Amino acid sequence: xxxxxxxxxxxxxxxxxxxxxxxxxxxxxxxxxxxxxxxxxxxxxxxxxxxxxxxxxxxxxxxxxxxxxxxxxxxxxxxxxxxxxxxxxxxxxxxxxxxxxxxxxxxxxxxxxxxxxxxxxxxxxxxxxxxxxxxxxxxxxxxxxxxxxxxxxxxxxxxxxxxxxxxxxxxxxxxxxxxxxxxxxxxxxxxxxxxxxxxxxxxxxxxxxxxxxxxxxxxxxxxxxxxxxxxxxxxxxxxxxxxxxxxxxxxxxxxxxxxxxxxxxxxxxxxxxxxxxxxxxxxxxxxxxxxxxxxxxxxxxxxxxxxxxxxxxxxxxxxxxxxxxxxxxxxxxxxxxxxxxxxxxxxxxxxxxxxxxxxxxxxxxxxxxxxxxxxxxxxxxxxxxxxxxxxxxxxxxxxxxxxxxxxxxxxxxxxxxxxxxxxxxxxxxxxxxxxxxxxxxxxxxxxxxxxxxxxxxxxxxxxxxxxxxxxxxxxxxxxxxxxxxxxxxxxxxxxxxxxxxxxxxxxxxxxxxxxxxxxxxxxxxxxxxxxxxxxxxxxxxxxxxxxxxxxxxxxxx
Amino acid sequence: xxxxxxxxxxxxxxxxxxxxxxxxxxxxxxxxxxxxxxxxxxxxxxxxxxxxxxxxxxxxxxxxxxxxxxxxxxxxxxxxxxxxxxxxxxxxxxxxxxxxxxxxxxxxxxxxxxxxxxxxxxxxxxx
Numbered sequence: 001x002x003x004x005x006x007x008x009x010x011x012x013x014x015x016x017x018x019x020x021x022x023x024x025x026x027x028x029x030x031x032x033x034x035x036x037x038x039x040x041x042x043x044x045x046x047x048x049x050x051x052x053x054x055x056x057x058x059x060x061x062x063x064x065x066x067x068x069x070x071x072x073x074x075x076x077x078x079x080x081x082x083x084x085x086x087x088x089x090x091x092x093x094x095x096x097x098x099x100x101x102x103x104x105x106x107x108x109x110x111x112x113x114x115x116x117x118x119x120x121x122x123x124x125x126x127x128x129x130x131x132x133x134x135x136x137x138x139x140x141x142x143x144x145x146x147x148x149x150x151x152x153x154x155x156x157x158x159x160x161x162x163x164x165x166x167x168x169x170x171x172x173x174x175x176x177x178x179x180x181x182x183x184x185x186x187x188x189x190x191x192x193x194x195x196x197x198x199x200x201x202x203x204x205x206x207x208x209x210x211x212x213x214x215x216x217x218x219x220x221x222x223x224x225x226x227x228x229x230x231x232x233x234x235x236x237x238x239x240x241x242x243x244x245x246x247x248x249x250x251x252x253x254x255x256x257x258x259x260x261x262x263x264x265x266x267x268x269x270x271x272x273x274x275x276x277x278x279x280x281x282x283x284x285x286x287x288x289x290x291x292x293x294x295x296x297x298x299x300x301x302x303x304x305x306x307x308x309x310x311x312x313x314x315x316x317x318x319x320x321x322x323x324x325x326x327x328x329x330x331x332x333x334x335x336x337x338x339x340x341x342x343x344x345x346x347x348x349x350x351x352x353x354x355x356x357x358x359x360x361x362x363x364x365x366x367x368x369x370x371x372x373x374x375x376x377x378x379x380x381x382x383x384x385x386x387x388x389x390x391x392x393x394x395x396x397x398x399x400x401x402x403x404x405x406x407x408x409x410x411x412x413x414x415x416x417x418x419x420x421x422x423x424x425x426x427x428x429x430x431x432x433x434x435x436x437x438x439x440x441x442x443x444x445x446x447x448x449x450x451x452x453x454x455x456x457x458x459x460x461x462x463x464x465x466x467x468x469x470x471x472x473x474x475x476x477x478x479x480x481x482x483x484x485x486x487x488x489x490x491x492x493x494x495x496x497x498x499x500x501x502x503x504x505x506x507x508x509x510x511x512x513x514x515x516x517x518x519x520x521x522x523x524x525x526x527x528x529x530x531x532x533x534x535x536x537x538x539x540x541x542x543x544x545x546x547x548x549x550x551x552x553x554x555x556x557x
Numbered sequence: 558x559x560x561x562x563x564x565x566x567x568x569x570x571x572x573x574x575x576x577x578x579x580x581x582x583x584x585x586x587x588x589x590x591x592x593x594x595x596x597x598x599x600x601x602x603x604x605x606x607x608x609x610x611x612x613x614x615x616x617x618x619x620x621x622x623x624x625x626x627x628x629x630x631x632x633x634x635x636x637x638x639x640x641x642x643x644x645x646x647x648x649x650x651x652x653x654x655x656x657x658x659x660x661x662x663x664x665x666x667x668x669x670x671x672x673x674x675x676x677x678x679x680x681x682x683x684x
Binding site for chain 2: 007010011015022025029031035038039151152154155156157158159160161162234237238242268272275277278279280281284
């Protein structure tokens, strides 16, 4: 894992000193609220429905036990005893006081954490595959590149007042777990003739105008990476629309100008930005990469795992759903679900955070990850330790066996917290999870991703949910639209709307009818919901939702 | 009247040749960098910031420096003290602000950011 250099530490201390002064100047009136707003946002501080909200970055989703312990401390000392993990590998505290925030930031800095550029019209927290450094299917660990980009984008003088926010995600695997096609820039590590390079996508994004990212460059070698990304942001900073914030994101710029024109502009600009780099970035990259070497994996028998798997059905169910293939023999990647049925997706209490930190230290080479699906990952656990890890998790409400299943729902905070929301999301997620848990068919259904947003800004990624739910306000009444067939992976697709939406008390039965239709029409248990939808199209699901007449029309069309 | 901010703090404008002649050039934030040509006699370029939230001027300044412009480069308009380090790092020499802004954001606020050469990730990445 990356350890802060003296430079990083000094930078962060200075940054926090500046923010403390900005808070004081806001209180004194030297800064207007208009002027203070972008400054607090670029330090992660929002004004929400009920209070300020502090969004802390978990850079590329990686943290150690001490850092997780510190997140717990913040929750206890300055919030209501819990935190909320988000879809962009951040944690949000919903109830801090403005005057406490500088102290919170100092407490974070002591363990190398910060809230810089988690908001505002800046380059946001760079995200990465949450299985980075552990996945069996990985070409290279994406975290060194993500850390290089973090350093490059942090306080970048040109890019603190961009037309709008700018999100970058990196994957080191062809199986995309970082949703790179829904980011302003998506970076995929690729290999060509034995050399590592970077495929660059641009202009993806969800929100009110969802777009799948387009290929900007097929292969950018490492020495060109920073100047290439810099050229892209530089072109957009001048070209992006500032007249309408809903048309300001780079996806609209790409859409309006066309990918070919954007590519020409970027290539021309690249000739200029490249000249300003002299190789110092490459030396820094080597120093960074050296800190992401794999831990010393143990070579030990895994019989304890086999015994528990044979004898304990609860452990077996958890192992079947929550474990993924690790690149090292005898190891597994274990996901800790923050989606217990009926609870708020992505919330963890301070006590749970400490439990996870402790497990990481004892059994997980002191590493934890936050996934964009709002779960926590133990990337390196030896299989022989898994029964013990599972027992501890279970004892603390962290043993839910539902990763990738219908109750592993991404939901935005919705109207319970967010000033922008037009409907509630969390209660809908809770009701769906509770209902399917009661039906006892969750494991029968198999892999099915439901994603819920409480407004068209789409923080809950509903466009790329296999089943997407969008909560809107229709004349003062919540109304939920359904989309089907969305996909957040390397085969990314935007979901299609089924038809008219449903009121809050009808949305859960509607989801149930969709699932029943899937179970009825699938060829076998092996055909997932998404595969079945791609084969069958919308018609059987329309019939299930709206009756036979509507379904027939869908088939004819 | 306006105030000129440099690393030394507040001072009067010492550019006496105006902005109408051949020695000076004024740029709007919407300037297209593709058509931007700097005549050799230009010694002063002033880039206007209509709002502190409009960051185009930072990229224009950077491009001018990348293209070899060595003369004076000034940010003028609604720039706040918190942006002083960004302006200097992007290639500006100085910032021109109104008396009103200077009264609300006094010299000490700007001096607070005069250490712009320290704690700069970009200079580390570029050697």
